[in-house]
Each structure stands twice: as structure tokens, then as C-alpha cells.
Amino acid sequence: MKLNKRKSAKKAGLHTDNTERPISAELDANTDILKELFKDCTDIVFRMFKAGSQRAYMVFVDGLVDSNTLQFHVLEQLEEAEGEHFTVDRVKDRLISAGTVNDTEKLDELVKQILGGNTGVLIDGLDAAFIVDAKGGARRSVSEPETETAIRGPREGFTESLRVNTSLLRHKIRSNRLKVLSKTVGEETQTGIAIVYIEGLARPELLEEVEKRIDEIKIDGILESGYVEELIEDDTWSIFPQIQNTERPDTLAGNLLEGRVGIIVDGTPFALILPATFWQFMQASEDYYHRFHISVFLRILRMTFIFVALLLPAIYVAVTTYHQEMIPTNLLFSVAASREAIPFPAFVEALIMEVSFEALREAGIRLPKLVGQAVSILGALVIGQAAVEAGIVSAPMVIIVSMTGIASFTIPRFNMAISIRLLRFPLMILAGMFGLYGIVLGTTFLLTHLVKLRSFGVPYFAPLAPINLRELKDVFIRAPWWEMDKRPSQMVDGDVRRQKKHAKPSKPDAKNRGVEGGST
Structure with a gap:
């Protein structure tokens, strides 16, 4: 089997070591290698067209791209570029009008991006390929979460699309301090993972540990966030869950505001929240939307x-x-x-x-x-x-x-x-x-x-063990919002205060109450 793999790689013109093959300025050399790599992959489309007077190829996975974007923002723009002198910067910045266009000089990176749903564009005479973000295809739309139903609260839930999920989160937290780090895990599936956190709240050592554990994952495929959860948790033999999962953007946003870190995995609507304590699993998102009397009960x-x-x-x-x-x-x-x-x-x-x-x-x-x-x-x-x-x-x-x-x-x-x-x-x-x-x-x-x-x-039992009396306001009961003026000290790095101290709303005085009563 290994011998056959080496022969196939040699025939395709690829190296069997860790070095990456650069993209050639000869279009036929690049397309020959790609066609060999994608042999028997009938869903891979090779579309040849004329970019001005030059030959060009567009390579994409059928069903993962938006055909309208490719037609109007790539094909027509390049075909009408008569007499243009093609350079990498000119094509990327002026000719292709799609939303996001990047270039790469590595063939392996081009293959990876094509399989990830992007479109590769190769032009004869250029020793670089263009990666056009024209993702599309059939996707489940945003709908109400099925496993975390709520009487009061937002009705939108995460979907199986990584970028849709990050956009839902960005809609909740409209701050430049919300950071999204991208990683790829899975030798065969090349699953995209986004690590989300709020800069200045999440502890740097926690972020470093999360990145380290994810980078150490060596597996052929990640099909659901449960794979990641089991591979990065502290005690895999414990029956108790040590990482919370949720399909609600508001739940993830609320935890990020407390200094926690989220992990969003492409292909699943369930995001991970860490670190987690025992008391998190006893709390519902609705606890923070009802009046505190109801939440306490x-x-x-x-x-x-x-x-x-x-x-x-x-x-x-x-x-x-x-x-x-x-x-x-x-x-x-x-x-x-x-x-x-x-x-x-x-x-x-x-x-x-x-x-x-x-x-x-x-x-x-x-x-x-x-x-x-x-x-x-x-x-x-x-x-x-x-x-x-x-x-x-x-x-x-x-x-x-x-x-x-x-x-x-x-x-x-x-x-x-x-x-x-x-x-x-x-x-x-x-x-x-x-x-x-x-x-x-x-x-x-x-x-x-x-x-x-x-x-x-x-x-896991914080803030009960070790005990922190101040933070017990959000464990067995849920204190009024004006009493919960600080974030959990176990989570945040330095910005502990979340609102003005003693922010209880003031009551109207007797004079104002009399005026209001008379007017009614």
C-alpha cells in the first residue's frame, strides 16, 4: 500500500517528503498535477476559459460554490480583460471582484483551499494561483435550537457552517476585542476550527493551553465537536463533562463575556465552552432573561x-x-x-x-x-x-x-x-x-x-470549593443584575468589573410619582 502511494505521488509530480511543490508558471504543468491528484473525483470541476489572451483554469468542488459569484465576479471580469498585462497584484486587486481573493505559491495550499469550498484560479504565465472565496451550495438556514429550547430569549441557533456561526457570534458581541483564531484539524477531513475569545478578559495562559491541546490532536478526521471535546478535556476517565457544549449564540456570548474561551467546529451546530464548572450545567440561558425572583425559584x-x-x-x-x-x-x-x-x-x-x-x-x-x-x-x-x-x-x-x-x-x-x-x-x-x-x-x-x-x-466545584462568597451570587441563586457587578475571578485575566458598582436603578421621588399619578 505504501509503495502504491509513493508511485501515485511520484506520477503526480509531488514530493513524498514534507517539502511543498511550488506552482509553476506553465499552466499545463499545474493542471496535469491537479488532474492526477483529483483523479476519479467526479465532483471536481476543471473549467477552462480565456483570461484576456491567456489561457486559464478555474477549479472548484461542484455543490460547494456559488455559481453566480463565479460567473459575474470571476469569469466575466477576466474574460473582458483584453490587452491587460497580468500580474498577481493586478488580478487580485483589480480584475477579480469577488469578496475575498488571496494568492498562494504553494500547490498543496491550493488543493487544501479547493477542498475547503474555495475556488482556485490558475492563469498561464503566472507562478501563483488565486483563491476566491465563492462558497455557496445547500446549507441549513439559521433556525431555533432544538436541544436548548427557551420560553424567553433569542430564537436563533448555530448551524453547520463555521462562518455563519462566527457571524452570529459577531452579531452578539460587536467589539474589536472579540478575536477569532482559525485552525485546521484532521488529516483527511481538514476540518476548520475557530477559537473565539475576548481579548483582555480571557487569561493568556488559558489561550495558550487551548491552542497547545488542539495542535496536539493527530487524527484522520473531525466530524463533530465531540471529537475535540474528548481529545482536549483534562480527565477523560471522569463521567462528568468538563467542557460545556451549546447551540445558542447568546449562551456562548455570555460565557465569553465572563472570560471563557469558545471553540466552534465546522460541520456541527454545537460549540464548546471552556473552562466549565459543575454549576454551569445546572444553569439555563433563560435564568438571565427572567426576573431574578423566577430564576431563583x-x-x-x-x-x-x-x-x-x-x-x-x-x-x-x-x-x-x-x-x-x-x-x-x-x-x-x-x-x-x-x-x-x-x-x-x-x-x-x-x-x-x-x-x-x-x-x-x-x-x-x-x-x-x-x-x-x-x-x-x-x-x-x-x-x-x-x-x-x-x-x-x-x-x-x-x-x-x-x-x-x-x-x-x-x-x-x-x-x-x-x-x-x-x-x-x-x-x-x-x-x-x-x-x-x-x-x-x-x-x-x-x-x-x-x-x-x-x-x-x-x-470544577468553584466557587464553592475553594469557596468564594462573592461569586455564590450566581450559583444556587441568581442575584439581581445590579448585584453581579464583577466577573468570575477564576476566569478573567484582569478586567474583573463588568458594570458600575452599585448600579441599582434609582426610584422616582414622591413628587414625580404624584405628577405621574395625576396625569393618569
Whole structure:
């Protein structure tokens, strides 16, 4: 196989070492190499035309370019250039009127740009090629995010186009301090990646570390931002996500304003936000759009139900198996009566129901949208009722599993919700083996792991561990905006203050209120 590759490269006129072949002034020499490189690539179009009195070629990928741009801003401009003396600067600056035109003297760079959706223009007699940004083709338009729905807030979400995504972000942050660094990852896919940050807010050492980890990625292809997330996170063996993903431009913009760094990957609507803390995954974008009273209530509700989602089945197994004296007498009689005909212990009963519930939820996701919703809801109702009537599981267990499922849906971020769902099973095992002592042992291990975890140098449990009382205003609750006058100290470099100190709006005095009341 390696011998065949060397023969093919030699036949194409390419070097097999790391040196790059320059573009020749002879048009036929360049096109012969390109045609050999793109052999059996029927979607690569070679369009020969006359640039004044010179022969020229236009090379592009069919379906990735805008034909109108090529026709009116490249072909017509060059064909009408009769008597022109062609130079690189004249063609680039005066003749091609497309939006962005660059030149290159490297053949490998030309091939890379053509495969990236740009158009290559070669003119006989010039030892440089022109790269015209005339990208087009069928693309999904900007639409409402599907995984992060919101009652109040912007309705636009990221798409699969890198430049569309950066433009959506630029629309939110109209500042020259917003920087976009471009990189290419993937030996075969040559996937474009944009590192976005606000200069003066993001720490330089964080930017350096992000660039270093991305540059160290050596893989054949990047098809989704999940590839990058898994390759650059601190602890790949941890079940907890250490990088937040989002398809909302406003969420990314809000995090950039706090000093974080974003990674946008071409071909996916999910951008990455880092560093991430545990509390970020408990917060929704809507928390900052509602009045703070509503946001406080919703956050307390989520914090309560995360314990329900994690511990409720384990506590039920532990109490009914080892600690019956903790149950009120009337409730104990009711539970005992419902379990009288059940052939399985509480742990096996809980395991059957939890696995069945997870299977139904997965089936509902994989099936078509309308069918999936019906299957997941009806399946849970029918199977649960049938299992109780058949004496396989007890009615209290169906209630426990249903409450656990509802609680897991209150977690705003899917990657954190599924981590909590998975952790229920080892806690149930510990509860079945050791009772409440096993639950204490498991939660102690989890808390120790969370406190030790880091995301790009930032403690995962910050600002609770290490504690920072000032920054707790945006953890368990969401304080009014005029109280959150500073950015998280763990994230920003130096510009900590985000608004005027004590910026609470002043109330109108009594005289003004009387005038307003009289006028109404």
C-alpha cells in the first residue's frame, strides 16, 4: 500500500517528503498535477476559459460554490480583460471582484483551499494561483435550537457552517476585542476550527493551553465537536463533562463575556465552552432573561431535583431493605402490602424498572420525532401498569422511577443529565449491599472526585470549593443584575468589573410619582 502511494505521488509530480511543490508558471504543468491528484473525483470541476489572451483554469468542488459569484465576479471580469498585462497584484486587486481573493505559491495550499469550498484560479504565465472565496451550495438556514429550547430569549441557533456561526457570534458581541483564531484539524477531513475569545478578559495562559491541546490532536478526521471535546478535556476517565457544549449564540456570548474561551467546529451546530464548572450545567440561558425572583425559584427547584434524580431509587432500596424502622407505620404497611406478591428483592425490582425506563427513553429518541414521543409515553404507561398487575414490580417502585425520570429532565444540560442517570446504578448497588451506609460511601466518593476535578486549571466545584462568597451570587441563586457587578475571578485575566458598582436603578421621588399619578 505504501509503495502504491509513493508511485501515485511520484506520477503526480509531488514530493513524498514534507517539502511543498511550488506552482509553476506553465499552466499545463499545474493542471496535469491537479488532474492526477483529483483523479476519479467526479465532483471536481476543471473549467477552462480565456483570461484576456491567456489561457486559464478555474477549479472548484461542484455543490460547494456559488455559481453566480463565479460567473459575474470571476469569469466575466477576466474574460473582458483584453490587452491587460497580468500580474498577481493586478488580478487580485483589480480584475477579480469577488469578496475575498488571496494568492498562494504553494500547490498543496491550493488543493487544501479547493477542498475547503474555495475556488482556485490558475492563469498561464503566472507562478501563483488565486483563491476566491465563492462558497455557496445547500446549507441549513439559521433556525431555533432544538436541544436548548427557551420560553424567553433569542430564537436563533448555530448551524453547520463555521462562518455563519462566527457571524452570529459577531452579531452578539460587536467589539474589536472579540478575536477569532482559525485552525485546521484532521488529516483527511481538514476540518476548520475557530477559537473565539475576548481579548483582555480571557487569561493568556488559558489561550495558550487551548491552542497547545488542539495542535496536539493527530487524527484522520473531525466530524463533530465531540471529537475535540474528548481529545482536549483534562480527565477523560471522569463521567462528568468538563467542557460545556451549546447551540445558542447568546449562551456562548455570555460565557465569553465572563472570560471563557469558545471553540466552534465546522460541520456541527454545537460549540464548546471552556473552562466549565459543575454549576454551569445546572444553569439555563433563560435564568438571565427572567426576573431574578423566577430564576431563583427555578434554580432551587433544579438543585433539589438533582438529588432526587441521583439518590431517590437508592434511598428507596436502602430503606425498604435495611432500614424499615425509618418508614412511618402506616406507610410501611402500605409498602409491605404492595410488595407482598413481588418475587424480587427491592434492588432487583429497581434495576428492572430503571433499565426499562432508560431503554424506553432511548427508543423514543431514535425513532422519528412524532412516533418516538408516543412510544416513550405510551410504553411507560402500558409497561408500568402491566408490570404492576402481573406482580413483577410494586406500585411504589413505579412511582419512584417516574419521579426519578421527571427529576432528570429538569437538568438543563443533556451531558450532565445523562451522567447523573448513569450514576444512579452504582449508588443503587451500594444501597442494595450496605444500605444507607453504602449511599454515604458513594456520595463521599463522588464529592471527593468533584472537588479534585479540574477543567483547564479551574476547580470544577468553584466557587464553592475553594469557596468564594462573592461569586455564590450566581450559583444556587441568581442575584439581581445590579448585584453581579464583577466577573468570575477564576476566569478573567484582569478586567474583573463588568458594570458600575452599585448600579441599582434609582426610584422616582414622591413628587414625580404624584405628577405621574395625576396625569393618569
